[in-house]
Amino acid sequence: MHYRTVFDIPRDELLAPGHGLCGGCVAGTIVRLLLKVAGPNTIVVNPTGCVEVSTTTFPYTSWRVPYIHVAFENAAAVASGIEASIKVLQKKNVIDPSKKINIIVIGGDGGTADIGFQALSGMLERGHKVMYVLYDNEAYMNTGIQRSGTTPLFAWTTTTPIGKVLKGKIQVKKPVAEIVAAHRVPYVATANPAYFLDMMNKFKRGLDVDGPSFIHVIQPCTTGWRYDPRIGIKIARLATETAMWINWELDHGEFRVTVTVPKRKHVRHYIRVQGRFNHLTDEDIETIQKYVDKEVERINKLVGKEVIGPVVE
Amino acid sequence: MGDKPIIGWKSIPLGGSITEPGNSIQRPTGDWRVFKPVINQEKCIRCLLCWIYCPEPSIHIIDKPYKTLTGREWKFSVEVNYSFCKGCGICVEECPVKAIDFIEEVR
Amino acid sequence: MENSIWKRIPLNSNYAAAYGAKDSDVDVVAAYPITPQTPAVEKIADFISNGELNAEMIHVESEHSAMSACIGAAAVGARTFTATSAQGLELMHELLHIASGLRLPIVMAVASRALSAPLSIWGDYSDVINIRDTSWIILIASTAQEVYDSIIQAYKIAEDPDVLLPVVVAYDGFMMSHTYELVYVAKNPEIFRDYIPKKVNWTILNVEKPITMGAVANPDWYYEFKYQQVLAMKRSYSVIKNSAKEFEKRYGRSYDTVEVYNNGGKIAVLTYGGLFGTVVEAIDYMNKQGTQITGIKLRLFRPFPLQEIRKVIEDLKMLIVIDRAISFGAPIEGTVAMEISALLHRESIDIPIYSYIASIGQRTTTEEDIIGIVKDAVKLFESGKRISESIYWGVRE
Numbered sequence: 001m002h003y004r005t006v007f008d009i010p011r012d013e014l015l016a017p018g019h020g021l022c023g024g025c026v027a028g029t030i031v032r033l034l035l036k037v038a039g040p041n042t043i044v045v046n047p048t049g050c051v052e053v054s055t056t057t058f059p060y061t062s063w064r065v066p067y068i069h070v071a072f073e074n075a076a077a078v079a080s081g082i083e084a085s086i087k088v089l090q091k092k093n094v095i096d097p098s099k100k101i102n103i104i105v106i107g108g109d110g111g112t113a114d115i116g117f118q119a120l121s122g123m124l125e126r127g128h129k130v131m132y133v134l135y136d137n138e139a140y141m142n143t144g145i146q147r148s149g150t151t152p153l154f155a156w157t158t159t160t161p162i163g164k165v166l167k168g169k170i171q172v173k174k175p176v177a178e179i180v181a182a183h184r185v186p187y188v189a190t191a192n193p194a195y196f197l198d199m200m201n202k203f204k205r206g207l208d209v210d211g212p213s214f215i216h217v218i219q220p221c222t223t224g225w226r227y228d229p230r231i232g233i234k235i236a237r238l239a240t241e242t243a244m245w246i247n248w249e250l251d252h253g254e255f256r257v258t259v260t261v262p263k264r265k266h267v268r269h270y271i272r273v274q275g276r277f278n279h280l281t282d283e284d285i286e287t288i289q290k291y292v293d294k295e296v297e298r299i300n301k302l303v304g305k306e307v308i309g310p311v312v313e
Numbered sequence: 314m315g316d317k318p319i320i321g322w323k324s325i326p327l328g329g330s331i332t333e334p335g336n337s338i339q340r341p342t343g344d345w346r347v348f349k350p351v352i353n354q355e356k357c358i359r360c361l362l363c364w365i366y367c368p369e370p371s372i373h374i375i376d377k378p379y380k381t382l383t384g385r386e387w388k389f390s391v392e393v394n395y396s397f398c399k400g401c402g403i404c405v406e407e408c409p410v411k412a413i414d415f416i417e418e419v420r
Numbered sequence: 421m422e423n424s425i426w427k428r429i430p431l432n433s434n435y436a437a438a439y440g441a442k443d444s445d446v447d448v449v450a451a452y453p454i455t456p457q458t459p460a461v462e463k464i465a466d467f468i469s470n471g472e473l474n475a476e477m478i479h480v481e482s483e484h485s486a487m488s489a490c491i492g493a494a495a496v497g498a499r500t501f502t503a504t505s506a507q508g509l510e511l512m513h514e515l516l517h518i519a520s521g522l523r524l525p526i527v528m529a530v531a532s533r534a535l536s537a538p539l540s541i542w543g544d545y546s547d548v549i550n551i552r553d554t555s556w557i558i559l560i561a562s563t564a565q566e567v568y569d570s571i572i573q574a575y576k577i578a579e580d581p582d583v584l585l586p587v588v589v590a591y592d593g594f595m596m597s598h599t600y601e602l603v604y605v606a607k608n609p610e611i612f613r614d615y616i617p618k619k620v621n622w623t624i625l626n627v628e629k630p631i632t633m634g635a636v637a638n639p640d641w642y643y644e645f646k647y648q649q650v651l652a653m654k655r656s657y658s659v660i661k662n663s664a665k666e667f668e669k670r671y672g673r674s675y676d677t678v679e680v681y682n683n684g685g686k687i688a689v690l691t692y693g694g695l696f697g698t699v700v701e702a703i704d705y706m707n708k709q710g711t712q713i714t715g716i717k718l719r720l721f722r723p724f725p726l727q728e729i730r731k732v733i734e735d736l737k738m739l740i741v742i743d744r745a746i747s748f749g750a751p752i753e754g755t756v757a758m759e760i761s762a763l764l765h766r767e768s769i770d771i772p773i774y775s776y777i778a779s780i781g782q783r784t785t786t787e788e789d790i791i792g793i794v795k796d797a798v799k800l801f802e803s804g805k806r807i808s809e810s811i812y813w814g815v816r817e
Contacts, residue, residue, distance in 0.1 A: 006361045009365070011374060013370050014335075015370070016334075016337050016338050017338060017394070017397035018337030018339065018342055018397060019337055021368060023345055023346075024399070024401030024402065025368050026368060027368070029365075032368070055337070056331065058329055059331055059333075060331070060336055061331040061334065061336060061337060065334075196365050222401075229401040230401060230402025230415075231406055233366050233403055233407050
């Protein structure tokens, strides 16, 4: 069943409050909604990161499903072991073979796109039935806002500071979901918590497909992106409205933009509300705008029609 | 944070496992708050967006009927759990009818 | 021993390890090929593909992922096995601490090999000695038969509720991993089912009873978890001994933590792994020549078998320790020699120890080398010289 309205969404909370995520941390929202989709027959693997340290400080845990953290760079390999193990133990009747157990990795951008990428690639290639959810806050937030492979162009971080010579990150964001898609796995999608039904339906689809799935979710970070926590969801929405973030899915080779944007906002609406972009000149913003325009053109071409419209405001 | 007693190696589980699922509810985070969201039950249209977006979760859907002054009857209410609400204001911002006030906490 | 339950077949130690894993009925194997361990992985793949072993093999993309996958598999209750060497063991290193810290009874075979750089694919024990502080139990075998039997015993030890620590079974890269010996293996592995019954004594991830594994332990808690490991390692000592005793009772082959050849000499040579076979040959020769030498084999490196070592050396006049790895900058660069020195000092036993380093990067070490080492040490002893530094046997100037 598809989630059509908010009233379709399960009430059960499998992430308990009392966790130590920053006030307004959108990762909390993403994980909560993910667990609502997955339900109790779920094992979560979580690489080192914000979600891990803030939900599992002994003797307290916020998890109401089985959960394991092992290290930073290996969540996909741990999940592979769990999946293979359940498969063989079900074959041997040690675990009830009729029981469907979801295996989900919830990883940040560091643990997924950078240090954990090798393990992820291995898991995808081997075809383990695991759903990997990347909550992408675009920097190493857990260690205090250092640049990652998914930090966007020009963004300030503590390792891409604003100096006389260099101003912010000089490279563009790594297209993680597309690199994952190149592994030809059954289901890859990008999602945005502001569009929660779209995101949750993608989680659902990811759990249903036979084989690995990957959902790349944008996650505004109040601490690292430097904004008032109350506008976290608004910023997420602006990312899609400006096409800085495009919600798409690739389901068994079929590409679809799931949230169309007939009239696009200029990227400055997204950029000017975030402290990490404070130093940007109008020209810098135009550079980003041009980059986004090109991306939009590419995506529209891929779909074969205009799913993301022109900039109108 | 939390009031679990500090116990020794004889009494703790092996390997740092935590055997009580979701026991972080024993560790309230409400004292992080500076501003406090207050839902105006009169204005609230029960769209549940605040519940959806809350990162804690500290917004509950309660089976408590509510009748507004204008006579509209709701089968349920939406309430903030102040033991855990960190006062981020996402619910305030996302409420489509501005039914949540954000007021400075007086302790 | 040629009775009905065994068949005697030629196996190298890699294959013996693979047979040991198969006959332990492992559920999950995650391994990455590396010289000289590779044939072990290939053999297990054979067993699985021809239906002799009902297990999942995870063809991981690195040793780091091999150990990670074993951790994941063990965390849901599977009996797991892996094997590696040298750089592979180094790449796993972080996970070795985590596997033991999470108290998961994983068993790993290590075909010991020198560490880069310069690159050497050849046998020595640099890799194994390097993992001594990871809270893994470390057995070092010196025959292919011992490799097979030790893998089976390793599951008994690792899964004991008083232990719950992972176990390494190491053997010489190439000198053992690639040389064939006749090994008794079970005709029907069912004979081991009562010895190592599948009983999950450790905490696992189970959707019926959700727990959190791998939590954060702040300064208020971390120390106590590490102390639990200290105790588990101490307790494992008697479990290791009892597992060997029970194995002997059931299957007839006996092992101890320290084994002695030609007991009663006043001069002893102690070493580990396949080199012990060379020591035995040299001892036979020297004994014929009228010099009574005792051979001591260290089968258990962690936990260090203090009482056993003490028992076998306290009446000696002198002890020669041949180490097969270098602990750079250590007070005594032969690690086992240094640990025995610490033991002797602590027990106020005054026996001169001569620490020799040999067979580094598989530099050939023959019976003649052993005889040479003994002669060299005896000469030093007789001239009243007590050498506190390690002596590098056979290194060219």
